[in-house]
Amino acid sequence: MRELPPGNYIHMVIEPPKSWMPLELSELWKFRELLYFLTWRDIKVRYKQTALGAAWAILQPVLTMLIFSIVFGGLAKLPSDGVPYPIFTFIGLLPWQLFNFALTQSSNSLVGSQNLISKVYFPRLVVPFSSVLAGVVDFGIAFVVLIGMMAFYGISLTPATLLLPVFLFLALTSAMAVGLWLSALNVKYRDIRYVVPFLTQFWMYATPIAYSSSLIPERWRWLYSLNPMTGVVEGFRWAILGKSSLDVVSLFLSACVVIAMLIGGLYYFKRMEASFADII
């Protein structure tokens, strides 16, 4: 009657959580299809019931770019490293909006999936992870707009553009690292959802999107490059325009900060995971 001979069953032990649990990232791999479906769902549902649909993916960065170009480029006359200001700021906005979206969505992801979490088991990491990934489509659309804009200004892409995925990866990992902390905290303290908009606003001004990082005094540079998004935005400008040189040291510093936050976030998340269903 049984398909498997006895003893061939997977053995699983369920015990009370300990304070330091192994991360079990292989679990995440086992649930990769769920990750795929949840990401797919988020993408699919995002612009349903909006009148403009996916056009929002273009409108958001383009409108922000226009505002920045008028206020910072036109009125404040901020230097833009010798490229037309709209291009300069749009390249910064691309990874920023991806990061901003991924961070905001992942912070609210667990609370938004209450129903799933209290009814089904799966590694909870899948939830913030899928909301981070869902932002990539918008990024792709906005990137096409950038190429159009560059053609308009007669600027061509440099071969270094091929390195863009590296910086894209850094942006996503940063969002994931912070999103892990915030999403787990949000389950327990709903204050987080009010904190996130402020956080992203401060963070945006601490990132060279509207201005060039050459404005930052030399002695504060090290502090400035602790912000991983500085490295990402600089990297994007370097890879696409090839004008400024890449500050490898500060990029390395950024990467270290991200890795530290990510590992801390993963452990914190794992520790909180066991009680999500009870307190959500």
Added chain:
Amino acid sequence: MNDIAIRVEHLGKQYRLGRKQAAYSTFRETLLRAANAPLRWLKGERKAEQNSFWALDDISFEVKHGEAVGIIGRNGAGKSTLLKILSRITSPTRGRLDVYGRVGSLLEVGTGFHPELSGRENIYLNGAILGMSRVEIKRKFDEIVDFSGVEQFLDTPVKHYSSGMYVRLAFAVAAHLEPEILVVDEVLAVGDAEFQKKCLGKMSTVTNEGRTVLYVSHNMDSIERLCSQVIWLNQGNIEECGKTEEIVNLYLNSGLPKENLTQWSNRKGSQSIFFKYLAIYRKESQLSSREFQMGDSVHFLILLHSNDNFARAYIGLQLINFQGELVFAFHSQERGFRCDMRKGENQFKLIVPFLPLLPGNYYVNLAVLLPDKSIADEVLLADTLVVYPTDRYSSGYPFLSSHGKFFIEHQWVNLQDSPEGQNL
């Protein structure tokens, strides 16, 4: 030889609740609590033990491969908690579980269904959430659609489905889950009679295939049809377990509760008067119950023992909601009820002709005060009662917990159309 599918050893699960602790807290509360901690410690209040309860106390049992085991018990007995631990949704506080085989759990139909997505899309999404692979769903897709009977609407967003169609589609996906161990919570309580029959049929095929099933239900008929063994849970412990027929009979005949409040440790006071037992029942039936509908007439029968004669003592009964908030306190004094205690046994009845509670779980706290207002006995969480949604005005839309804190009897009047309106 390893015949065991599930081995549970001394399993316990503790939940915290209390006046101060809401379902989730804010930073401010946590900071305040941290600031007050040394003070509380000085006062001798250690970790709020009285604010927690064991939903499962000490459970041990084994299930063999191929067995279908039913889990019965009143609400609050710990059935759902047990299923949640088995399906790894929540973790135990103590004890250990060994599970041999893949577990699939169905604690609800349609978990993760998204209203904006079409039926087809939801089949894939829900399948993946329940743990099926894409290949597996693809292979069973036609079968699922066939079982659900919603072919024509496959590409319609499910928000346009009737509730019956929605449930049928959701159950169809769930029914095609093929784990080695299936954990099911009362999902059959949905849908029309015909569909329920179909679901039961499907469930018995599953058990006949030799798969291991754990099934929670209040419906003794379905338990008797599906399960060979039954575990009866009572207040977080196993009351009885064994052959279905035997245990179901014992359970149905258990009648009045044996809850003896004398053994309840969750109390304080001088104990010169103390609570012996509490029974809650609906007016019409003499059977004690913990399940009510909004608007039911509810009687609380309270038995106390007094060490002496006391003229003008006071009794109080509090209803606490699941967030730990006081919903209402019934005090004998405010009601103008003179509560005289005779030495020995005393019985009182609190009658609530109309229960204005919205659906949810409620706890009952009891207190009795001596004439000088000092506490003689206080029993926290003496009992629970569950209120189910009721369509009080037959509108087709029952009142739910989301409607607020409690129910207020009311009516609407259109003053334009009605003649009585014109007179106002």
